[in-house]
Amino acid sequence: MRVAVILAFLLPVSLSAESRLGATDNVAAIRSHRSGVDVRWENKIGRALSELAILSVAREHDQPYEWSLHEMEAIAVGLDPAVIDIVRNRKPLAGIGDKETTIIEVARELGAHRLTPDTYSRAVTTFTEPVFVDIVTLMGNYSATATRLSAVNQQLPPGWKQFLPLPFTPPADIHPDSRSRLTLIRTPAAAAGNPPALYSRGMAPEGTGPQQIARHTGGLQSLRTSQGQPLVDIAALVTARAHDQPYDWTMTEMAARKDGVPATTIEIIRDGKPTTGLGEKEATVIDFGRQLFGKHYVDADLYARALKLFGERDLVDLAGVMAQHADEATLLTAFDQKLPAGQKALLP
Secondary structure: OOOHHHHHOOOOOOOOOEEOOOEOOOHHHHHOOOOOOOOOOOOOOOOHHHHHHHHHHHHHHHHHHHHHHHHHHHHHHHHHHHHHHHHHHHOOOOOOHHHHHHHHHHHHHHOOOOHOOOOOHHHHHHHHHHHHHHHHHHHHHHHHHHHHHHOOOOOOOOOOOOOOOOOOOOOOOOOOOOOOOOOOOOHHHHHOOEEEEOOHHHHHOOOOHHHHHHHOOOOOOHHHHHHHHHHHHHHHHHHHHHHOOOHHHHHHHHHHHHHHHOOHHHHHHHHHOOOOOOOOHHHHHHHHHHHHHHOOOOHHHHHHHHHHHHHHHHHHHHHHHHHHHHHHHHHHHHHOOOOOOOOOOOOO
């Protein structure tokens, strides 16, 4: 929404923008091409393939909590364990169906911040355009969830098996009750009495997962009031840079300059330069985002530094800004969103 407002104020009305979907100028316009169903529970590809899309995203983000819960769910709704094994171990896509192959390949390419014309064409042919928009929307949603989970180092409860091999050892800086870096906020008694829907997010172990993270948020306006819009812009910029997303970067850079983010700070983010010399808060947000998206975890010392600077609520909200832009980057990249005619891309 903010990008659309920026576009309206900074660009001539006569300019138009396009994507693979035709005339679109922001993420909301891309989402308007969806089929209209709930992409999580009513996706026209069926529950098994929906879970495959989620697992494929969790694999690209090296997200063990999300993977482990959704592997159990995927098996429960009938996804072939052999397909799961291909995703888990990044095996070649041989001997499985066209739909499964296409979903996995789309996730792998988006994990590398691109989607080739051949893969896009195959996906639209296999699923139809509206259904493919549903699939990518689902992938974007779970890219955001993976970002939030990794930021707070969410781990499974003791005794729960972790099914995803990782290229790193998760930091040990977690609370024993929440199994994450967040202090435990228990579910209100009235809510706890409601039985969870089968295979829903409510089946996440109590005190863990996205719902627990959500209890620690203050919201975007709270973050802006507390930390200022320039710091929010920096969180968005570091995410756009990490995803090599030219549309999101360009629109956010224009807004950031208008909001007072110094050109030197923008250059440091854009060119991957060290954060030495920046203010402590600015440097910490940039370092946090670089680790989160580059390594898929944030080390304990950096998290502790960020927590001391921002407090738990604002830090969770900063991670939420990064999560939102990771979601949007998925859609913008998948559908090759172009900048308006005449607007130069500001990201090399």
